[in-house]
Amino acid sequence: MTGDPALIGLSLHELVWQGCQMLLMLVIAPALVGLIRKVKARLLSRRGPPVFQPYRELWRLMHKEAVVAETASPLFRMAPYGQFAATWVAAALVPSFATGLMFSWSADLIAIVALLGTARFILALAGMDVGTAFGGIGTSREILFASLAEPALLMITFTVALLAGTTLLSAIADHLLLQPVGLRISLALCLVALMVVALTETGRVPVDNPATHLELTMVHEAMVLEYSGRHLAMIEWAAALKLTAYLSLIACLFVPFGMATSTEDPVAMAIGLVTYFAKLVGLGVAVAVIEVSVAKMRVFRVTDFVGGAFALASMAALLLFVSRGF
Amino acid sequence: MSLFVLHVSLTFGLLLAAAAAGVVGLRRQGASDVVYGLSALAAAGGAGFAVVHGFLGESPAALALPGGLPGVGIRLRIDSLSLVFLVVVNAVAALVSLYAVGYGRHEHPGRVLALYPLFLIGMNVVLIADDAFTFLIGWEFMSLASWGMVAARHEDPEARRAAHLYLLMACGGAFALLFAFGVLAGHAGDYAFAAIRARTLTGWMPELALVLILIGTGSKAGLVPLHVWLPLAHPAAPSHVSALMSGVMTKVAIYGTIRLVFDLMPTPQWYWALPFLFAGISTALIGLLQALVERDLKRLLAFSTIENIGIIYVALGLAVAFTATHLAAPAAVALTAALFHVANHAVMKSLMFCGAGAVLHAAHSKDLEKLGGLFNRMPATGALMLIGAAAISALPPLNGFASEWMVFQAILASPALPVEGLRFLVPAVGAVLALVAALAAACFVRAYGIAFLGRPRSPEAAAAHEVDRVSLAAMALMAGLCIAGGVLAPLVVEALRPATLQLVNAGLPAQAGPVPLTLTPFDGTRSTYNGFMIAVFLLVSSFLASWGVHRIATRATRRAPAWDCGFPDASPATQYTASSLGQPIRRVFGPIALRVRQQIAMPPPGSTAPAEFRLSMTDPVWSLFYVPLARLVELLSWQFNILQFLTIRRYLTLMFAALVLLLVVVVLWR
Structure with missing residues (x-):
């Protein structure tokens, strides 16, 4: 166990690995989006853009002039960086290739969920800032979905925390890795709920369509409609980071195999990295398959979809309160 | 002369002088400066003395004055629990009074001036009372003075109605408290707290007392179903008084609950937790759902107060359950979470009400549908309110999150409860609490976004201007406390240890680990949260991102009309309104929780009659x-x-x- 702050010395070595984790998340996030787009295109018998297209898009957007609406407040220009920072910190705190990194104790899973909430809070406000109908519609729907997705995620947190006896994500992953808990009803319910929450929160198909610009179906895109240039680049990048964070969370809770438990062992680290990439690719393909095989829902059907996830996750937590055997 | 005598005489002396100044200067220019200045000084002194008491470890200090009930006298005593509340109440009251120095210059003060210091006196008396008589005298002072301030704008029928309802509920609550003390003191009738503590209650007397206590103190705190007066009365008063009533007076009510249940009553039974949990969780949910659809800014804040009171009662209920089942460490966590949330909510709700006062003064309206675009017109207020809104939405790294995080930790400790009924109930409570936490963010996105962002929805809002510097300074200090409470949470938790040691005989483990400022409710392997590190990470990464982007790419920016998919409309009425933003949530949660009924009357095709839309909501x-x-x-x-x-x-x-x-x-x- 390395989650204990008492065992953490301020060594350069540890700092380097933590830095790697932060940068890794930042760097692979656009590629994951590109991969999902590519797989989706192939499944639809199109060739699709190259996997690395999102990087070029970010680069292009960053070099464009940013247009700010005349009615915008200072919040409009600060929000992209604020929500990017909150998402980045949250993503960097989700263990990817190794557990027990240097700052893993600074926020537990509840705090990571809340950090994603901070990012959403900032972006939802930015959507209302210019004072157009589209920004409002996006914000209105986003807060509706989030108000059911976030408690679902918290109940998932409760469930895994009760199984592992800790809310520290790194320690939970350690626990699931070193003392396998076997097949559990509660974990199965959680997996379904977490998939639903991930699809909702990252604006994927049954809930929102990242490729659409049809006004009445947009959620996330409507909220950021007024953004352009480098501001839009930050928002897109943060969206990719959020997707990476959610898929990493699923990987770390449900397929923790291969993660390195000590930063001392370079071989374990290498194995951890390779398995992490494999897991991300697998989950990315799964997301693409889900996206092409289901239709987008009406807005008020989404509340049933996410509300169902909340109910499942609550049930999982309740089962564990009844008996640890579930 | 002991410190306590000095404390009492100085605080009450200054407040009485302020009240006298209020009476004398009722119609004079500049009287409000004197009254609020003296009140601020007295409250700051009260908080300062309490801090010194805490540092010297001199508590408990007691004092008996002549007067009061024969044989009992006026007994005052200060112990660790009083200290916590004295610091919270007086520190926030001092900041609100400072705000009032600036705010009072714009408002026609009327009869508020003389009552304001009396209100502070009442709250302070409750906190240091050591017998039932003094406690009730202070309690009634607090009720009556605040009633007078609610009724200050008696020309307004709404305010009259609010004041009437408030008076009824306050009478009922005080009546219940009177009975509760009667039950606790018994036939012998010794109303000193020490004597009550020494008594053993038999039969169903403790349960009767518990119900009466919850009715008495819960009606003042706004516990469902005794909350109906609160959203009417709190907003009806002038804004700085609303801040005190919502931020501080409800906390005095919670002090009453804690003092009576944890200190004066015998060791609790597990089922005592049930009324706390049931009432607390329904309070949180009902308060928040009503806040989500409310369009009056101040009333929205009052509903949000009800929500937070619910969260505090849930934490208190968990503390009761853990104490009854002899789980000392979780009991300490739950009680610390409750006290921490008390302090946090006092600060952030006062900040929000002061901000609402600034909005009301600048834009002449508290109706959300008439506000908008205020961030551009009052940037300082806008920025400070943003901090308050984020804090009250429980977002890291601010203070609201730190205390809610601790409540969640207490819930996660509850599988250890040996009572099955509680074990089944607590996860449901946790689920609803999670829902409430998420909905709170939605509520404040709506409130803040409609009022401060977008385009102004009325000419008054378009002509709004920044408020005076004194008010801004007071709000800035409160916002600073919101940040400090989140970033330096372990220090606050350390300061609460004597109180939890006094009440449940247990405290949290020492928070001074090798990594400073890490909040550790149980031990380092179970759960930790470091608000300071998170704040540093957020600052560094947002700075890195913006610096990097500006450096590597371009910083060219152009101002242009809004895009709006190519069809921008000049009318601000085309924006989303407060009602339309809350409509999806109203549709999902409303039909049952708020009895939402909507009727749409569409005229037949070809008819020129207007279509009609009616919406009705009732609690x-x-x-x-x-x-x-x-x-x-x-x-x-x-x-x-x-x-x-x-x-x-x-x-x-x-x-x-x-x-x-x-x-x-x-x-x-x-």
Whole structure:
């Protein structure tokens, strides 16, 4: 166990690995989006853009002039960086290739969920800032979905925390890795709920369509409609980071195999990295398959979809309160 | 002369002087400066003395004054629990008074001036009272002074109605408290707290006392179903008084609950937690759902107060459950979470109400549908309110999150409870609490976004201007406390340890690990949260991102009309409104929780009649509980009306019969 702050010395070595984790998340996030787009295109018998297209898009957007609406407040220009920072910190705190990194104790899973909430809070406000109908519609729907997705995620947190006896994500992953808990009803319910929450929160198909610009179906895109240039680049990048964070969370809770438990062992680290990439690719393909095989829902059907996830996750937590055997 | 004597005489002396100044200067220019300045000084002194008490470890200090009930006197005592509340109440009151120095210059003060210091005196007396009589005197001072301030704008029928309802509920609450003390003190009738503590209650007396205590203190705190007066009365007062009532007075009510249940009552039973948990969680949910659809900014804040009171009562309920089942460490976590949330909510709700006052002054409206675009017109208020809104939405790294995080930790410790009923109940409570936490963010996105962002929805909002510097300084200090409470949370938790040690005989582990400022409720391997590190990470990464982007790419920016998919409309009415933003949530949660009924009357094709849309919402508690109650009272008063027109012979017979009946009751009782 390395989650204990008492065992953490301020060594350069540890700092380097933590830095790697932060940068890794930042760097692979656009590629994951590109991969999902590519797989989706192939499944639809199109060739699709190259996997690395999102990087070029970010680069292009960053070099464009940013247009700010005349009615915008200072919040409009600060929000992209604020929500990017909150998402980045949250993503960097989700263990990817190794557990027990240097700052893993600074926020537990509840705090990571809340950090994603901070990012959403900032972006939802930015959507209302210019004072157009589209920004409002996006914000209105986003807060509706989030108000059911976030408690679902918290109940998932409760469930895994009760199984592992800790809310520290790194320690939970350690626990699931070193003392396998076997097949559990509660974990199965959680997996379904977490998939639903991930699809909702990252604006994927049954809930929102990242490729659409049809006004009445947009959620996330409507909220950021007024953004352009480098501001839009930050928002897109943060969206990719959020997707990476959610898929990493699923990987770390449900397929923790291969993660390195000590930063001392370079071989374990290498194995951890390779398995992490494999897991991300697998989950990315799964997301693409889900996206092409289901239709987008009406807005008020989404509340049933996410509300169902909340109910499942609550049930999982309740089962564990009844008996640890579930 | 002991520190306590100095403390009491200085605080109350200054406040009495302020009240006198308020009476003398009722119609004079500049009187408000004197009154609020003296109040701020007194409150700051009160908080300062309490801090010194804490540092010297001199508590408990006691003082007996002549007067009061014969044989009991006026007993004052300060212990660790009082200290916590003295610091919270007086520190926030000092900041609010400072705000009022600036705010009072714009407002026509009227009768508020003399009552304001009396209100502070009442709250301080409750906190240091050591016998039931003094406690109730302070309690009633607090109620009456605040009632007077709610009724200050008596020209407004709304304010009159609010004041009337408030007076009724305050009377009922005080009545219940009176009975509760009667039950606790028993036949002997020694009303000193020490004597009450020493008594053992038999039979179902403790349960009776608990119910009466919850009615008495819960009605003041706004616990469902006794909350109906709060969203009317708190917003009706001037904004700085609303801040004190919502931020501080509700905390004095919670002090009452904690003092009576944890200190004066015997060791709790596990089922005592049930009323706390049930009432707390329904309070949180009902308060928040109403806040989500409310369009009056100040009333929205009052509903949000109800929500937070619910969270605090849930934490208190968990503390009761853990104490009853001898789980000392989780009990300490739950109680610390409750006290921490008390402090946090006092600060952030006062900040929000002060900000709402600034908005009301600048844009002449508290109706969200008439606000908008205020961030551009009052940037300082806008930025400070943003901090308050984020804090109250429980977002890291601010203070609201730190205390809610601890409540969640307490819930996660509850599988250890040996009572099955509680084990099944607590996860449901946790699920609803998670829902409430998420909905709170939605609520404040709506409130803040509609008021401060977008385009102004009225000419007054378009012409709004920044408020004065004194008010801004007070709000900035409160916002600073919101940040400090989140970033330096372990220090606050350390300061709460003596109080939890006093009440549940346990404290949190030492928070001073090798990594400073890490919040550790149980131990380092179970759960930790470091708000300071998170704040540093957020600052560094947002700085890195913006610096990197500006450096590597371009910083070219152009101002242009809004894009809006190519069809921008100049009318601000095309924006989303507060009602439309809340519509999806109203549609999902409303039909049951708020009894939302909407009717759309569409004219037939070809008709030129306008279409009609009607929306009605009622608090289910009101229609299910209060309306039948009012009907019953009315019915009974009609029935008993005949008693007013009896002959003298019949009156005498009636009195005789009543006497015999009471004597029989006494004989049977013995």
